[in-house]
Amino acid sequence: xxxxxxxxxxxxxxxxxxxxxxxxxxxxxxxxxxxxxxxxxxxxxxxxxxxxxxxxxxxxxxxxxxxxxxxxxxxxxxxxxxxxxxxxxxxxxxxxxxxxxxxxxxxxxxxxxxxxxxxxxxxxxxxxxxxxxxxxxxxxxxxxxxxxxxxxxxxxxxxxxxxxxxxxxxxxxxxxxxxxxxxxxxxxxxxxxxxxxxxxxxxxxxxxxxxxxxxxxxxxxxxxxxxxxxxxxxxxxxxxxxxxxxxxxxxxxxxxxxxxxxxxxxxxxxxxxxxxxxxxxxxxxxxxxxxxxxxxxxxxxxxxxxxxxxxxxx
Ligand code: AMP
Ligand code: MN
Numbered sequence: 001x002x003x004x005x006x007x008x009x010x011x012x013x014x015x016x017x018x019x020x021x022x023x024x025x026x027x028x029x030x031x032x033x034x035x036x037x038x039x040x041x042x043x044x045x046x047x048x049x050x051x052x053x054x055x056x057x058x059x060x061x062x063x064x065x066x067x068x069x070x071x072x073x074x075x076x077x078x079x080x081x082x083x084x085x086x087x088x089x090x091x092x093x094x095x096x097x098x099x100x101x102x103x104x105x106x107x108x109x110x111x112x113x114x115x116x117x118x119x120x121x122x123x124x125x126x127x128x129x130x131x132x133x134x135x136x137x138x139x140x141x142x143x144x145x146x147x148x149x150x151x152x153x154x155x156x157x158x159x160x161x162x163x164x165x166x167x168x169x170x171x172x173x174x175x176x177x178x179x180x181x182x183x184x185x186x187x188x189x190x191x192x193x194x195x196x197x198x199x200x201x202x203x204x205x206x207x208x209x210x211x212x213x214x215x216x217x218x219x220x221x222x223x224x225x226x227x228x229x230x231x232x233x234x235x236x237x238x239x240x241x242x243x244x245x246x247x248x249x250x251x252x253x254x255x256x257x258x259x260x261x262x263x264x265x266x267x268x269x270x271x272x273x274x275x276x277x278x279x280x281x282x283x284x285x286x287x288x289x290x291x292x293x294x295x296x297x298x299x300x301x302x303x304x305x306x307x308x309x310x311x312x313x314x
Contacts, residue, residue: 003115004101005136007039009073012093015045015062016077016085021154021189023079024049026103026125028058029147030076033138042072046087050232055188056150057143068092074099077113079125081106081282103128105155108273108282120284123161123168126151130171142179149180150189157238158186162268162286197230205239214245216307220300223254237263248272248307252299255291260299264288270310278306 013031015023027043034041044063053059068089075093081104083090090112094100102113105122122128126148133140133148152172156164159172176182193201204226210217217240221231231253241249248270251263262279264272266286273288279302281290292299 003074003099004076004132005037005138007034007074011039011041011074011076012072013041013043013076013078014080014086014089014093015043015047016080017047017087018085019045019047019049019053020079021053022124022126022151024053024056024059024062025147025149025151025154026078026129028056028061029126029129029133029144029151030078031061032058032141032144032147033133033136036141036144037138044089046089051229052189052192052233053150055184057146065089071095071098073097074101076101076103078103078129079106080104081109083110083112103132106282106284108277121165121167123163123165124152124155126155127168127171130175140175140178145175145178145180146185149175149182150185153182153185153189163284192233197233200226200230201234204236208240210240210243210246211304211308214243215247215311216250216304217241217243217246217248218250218252218300218304220252220296221254222296223256226253237265241265241267247311250300250303250307252296252303254296258293258295260292260294260296262290262292262299262303264290264303264307269314270307272307275303275306275310279303 013027015027031041031043043061044065048064049059049062072093100113102116104118105120105125107120109118130148152168208217208219219240237249237251247267249265253261255261264276266272271285273283273285276283276288276290279290279292283289
């Protein structure tokens with residue numbers, strides 16, 4: 001705990017590719033808590049903060065690095081199951097004397113830190129950072145509360161998914177008591193669309209496909225067909241998921257270089273983390289992802305076969 005409550009030397013909080021609400025909220029909450037306590041800290045990651053998350057207090061503090069500037073004494077990662085997700089930055093900041101702290105809730109965390117705090121029972125890494133902030137005696141400011149509330153809000157699907165626990169709701173209640181505003185967070189995440197965004201969403205919803213047995217639904221997007229900013233703002237995989245009969249939802253995005261990014265969501269019937277792992281990715285039982293070297297059609301066929309097999313084995 002001393003390591004985190006009164007760190008010595010240079011401190012870096014490091015993010016990953018495709019940073020989501022949990023990762024950014026957890027990283028900013030911890031960063032602001034350390035800064036408020038008088039510890040200089042650098043925040044950085046291999047991806048710019050998506051515009052959607054620009055409302056998070058402290059978001060402009062996060063630097064976008066293509067390469068690491070050199071070693072730090074202490075490097076803290078939150079919500080990062082695998083160092084490869086830092087796009088080489090962890091290797092670049094890890095010197096001989098560096099201590100790496102890995103705080104995460106992914107069950108497939110690779111335990112790459114010198115200190116690993118991995119709790120798959122936590123709905124979000126933000127829950128763990130909340131507990132850390134308490135244990136370290138840091139002040140829970142409204143800015144920190146907003147970041148942590150966003151973390152938990154994001155990973156529980158706005159308190160709708162099966163990982164929404166008494167613990168996550170109790171923590172969320174305390175965060176609201178400390179100044180997080182649920183309507184502000186939900187408004188920033190879900191009501192920031194322009195008219196053309198809603199029209200685009202309507203077109204895409206019309207392209208969701210459903211298997212003949214109704215158990216699987218997917219949306220396949222060819223390269224460049226949808227702007228990146230739109231994809232970052234819309235959690236498109238939630239729409240195929242929203243069909244009652246659907247057990248597994250899939251979003252496939254062709255990203256160039258013969259690669260397809262895949263997001264998988266389940267409702268407790270099959271472990272999509274295991275399916276993603278079979279394709280070199282990973283994640284949680286009900287939310288996982290991978291990147292496949294294949295054409296869009298091939299990737300879709302591979303995934304549909306793999307999901308159908310998993311459903312048949314259940
Ligand atoms: P996403 O579908 O991108 O929102 O990701 C859902 C979950 O799967 C998150 O917990 C991610 O950390 C994880 N995940 C997504 N893509 C990958 C990947 N290529 N490798 C490992 N884990 C991934
Ligand atoms: Mn998370």
